[in-house]
Amino acid sequence: MKSLEDLKRIREQAQAQIRMRTQEANTKIIVGMGTCGIAAGARDTLMAILDELAKRNIQDVVVTQTGCVGLCEYEPLVNVIKSGQPKITYMKVSPERARQIIASHIVNDQIMNEWVLSTEEGA
Amino acid sequence: MMEDISLHTLDIVENSISAGATLVKIELFIDRERDEFTLTISDNGKGMDGEMVKNIRNPFFTTRTTRKVGLGVSFLDEIAELTGGKLEIASTPGKGTVVSLRLPFSHPDRPPLGDIISTLMTILMTSIDVRFVYRETRNGKEWIFDSSEIMGISDPVFLKQVKDMLYNSYKEFTGGELI
Numbered sequence: 632m633k634s635l636e637d638l639k640r641i642r643e644q645a646q647a648q649i650r651m652r653t654q655e656a657n658t659k660i661i662v663g664m665g666t667c668g669i670a671a672g673a674r675d676t677l678m679a680i681l682d683e684l685a686k687r688n689i690q691d692v693v694v695t696q697t698g699c700v701g702l703c704e705y706e707p708l709v710n711v712i713k714s715g716q717p718k719i720t721y722m723k724v725s726p727e728r729a730r731q732i733i734a735s736h737i738v739n740d741q742i743m744n745e746w747v748l749s750t751e752e753g754a
Numbered sequence: 755m756m757e758d759i760s761l762h763t764l765d766i767v768e769n770s771i772s773a774g775a776t777l778v779k780i781e782l783f784i785d786r787e788r789d790e791f792t793l794t795i796s797d798n799g800k801g802m803d804g805e806m807v808k809n810i811r812n813p814f815f816t817t818r819t820t821r822k823v824g825l826g827v828s829f830l831d832e833i834a835e836l837t838g839g840k841l842e843i844a845s846t847p848g849k850g851t852v853v854s855l856r857l858p859f860s861h862p863d864r865p866p867l868g869d870i871i872s873t874l875m876t877i878l879m880t881s882i883d884v885r886f887v888y889r890e891t892r893n894g895k896e897w898i899f900d901s902s903e904i905m906g907i908s909d910p911v912f913l914k915q916v917k918d919m920l921y922n923s924y925k926e927f928t929g930g931e932l933i
Contacts, residue, residue, distance in 0.1 A: 637923070638903045639913050656908070664880060666826045669765050670756050674876050678917075681879065685914030693908045696880035698772060 656693040658737060663708040665699030671706035672725065680709075681727030683733040692737065705748055711736055722748035756829060758868025758878060759793060764876055765826045766795050771881050773799025773851065778877075778886040783829055784868075785933065786893055791859040791933075795869050796852040802845040810843060828854050837861040859933075871924055874899060875917045881904055890927075897927040 662668070662677050677694070684692055701709060705722035709729065712718045718740055721732060728746055735741040756762055763780060770778045783792040802810065806850035811831045827843070830853070836883040839857035857864045872887055878901055888899045904916060 637919050638916065641912070641919060642904055644908075662880065664764075664768055664876070666768075669761055669768070673760065674764060674872055675874050677879065678872050681875070681910055681914055681917065684910035688911060690902050690909045690911050692910060694879050694910065695882075696768075698768070 648737045650687065654693050657714050658711040659710075660690045660692060661697050661710040661738075662694065663698070663706055663714070664696040665703075665706075667699050667703035668706045668708065671703075671723075673707040676707045676709065676724050676729045677724050679729040680733065683730045684737075687738065689733075689734070689737065702748070708748070713737075713740075718751040719747055720749045720751070721746045758866050760868035760870040760873040762830060762833075762855075762865075763793065763795065763870070764873040765839065766830070767797075767811075767873075767877055768800050768926070770797035770851070771877075772922045773797065773801070773883055775799035775850065776861060776884060778884060780886065781889045782870075782888075782890045784890070784892045784893075786859055789859045790856070791864060792854065792856045794852065796850065798850040801849050801851055803847050806844050807845050807920075811841070827853070832845040833857065833863075833865060836863045839864075855925075871917070871920050874920065875913070878905070878916070879908075879913055883910055892928065897924060897926065 660680060662673055662680070664673055680694060684694075697710075700708070702722075707724045709721045709724040709732065710718055711721070711732065719736070721728070721743065724732065724746070728743070732743055732746075735743050767778055767780065775920070778797045779795045783790065783794075798922065810827045812828065824861065829842075831841050833839065834855060834857065837857050838861065839855065842854045842856075845851040848864065870888070870890075877886055882905055884901075885905055886901050890897045899920065907913065
């Protein structure tokens with residue numbers, strides 16, 4: 632298969648702009664990926680987050696995951712942590728909601744209050 | 755509920771990652787003529803003892819403390835039972851775990867494969883320190899993805915390029931055939 636070569640090529644091309652995890656990213660997005668999250672559609676939510684970040688050319692956001700946190704009925708759960716701000720947990724994040732969270736919260740600092748499950752200071 | 759194999763694959767790999775695995779191998783072997791559809795996921799995580807392996811098929815078993823009910827592996831057990839297939843779990847504490855689900859390809863209750871590329875991208879994005887290898891053999895042809903070339907990168911713009919490339923490469927491999 633050719634793709635290994637292709638991957639190397641893409642990596643080389645992107646090298647200049649790539650941010651490794653060791654660098655401090657300003658914003659972290661954490662998606663719940665326990666069995667409950669996956670069953671509720673977390674994978675599609677994550678793919679929408681990826682698409683939307685890439686479309687907007689946002690490179691300094693780290694997307695990561697967490698397991699089940701015992702709030703299965705609110706899955707897919709998405710946490711947004713911007714440096715110096717409280718951790719916001721969004722509930723029932725469909726791909727559409729995820730795209731809007733990127734546009735409002737990540738880009739414009741406008742929290743989507745109606746989907747917020749909890750806010751945690753000093754996270 | 756999880757309606758396809760690619761979602762179950764993600765769920766099982768998440769177990770591997772929770773078990774501290776640094777290497778996860780996912781193998782899908784499909785052979786229409788032999789009526790075979792076999793998914794094998796092996797990891798080098800902390801493994802399980804015999805008692806835990808026995809319990810893991812039980813839907814009320816979990817290692818989590820946040821919620822009392824576990825479901826992941828018991829879903830696979832149910833699929834195996836429904837289709838006359840077989841689920842095998844072998845594990846060695848300190849060494850790792852192998853989960854193998856063997857199903858008859860043509861059985862009407864065998865779940866479809868689903869969007870395996872989204873599953874691979876999810877693992878790649880959210881567990882960037884874990885090396886994983888996906889190998890699919892479909893009627894004698896083989897497609898391999900090894901994350902070692904690109905792991906450790908969190909840049910979404912780069913990852914989107916990887917996703918598009920994988921979709922194209924995989925589509926070339928399958929010829930667009932949905933199974």
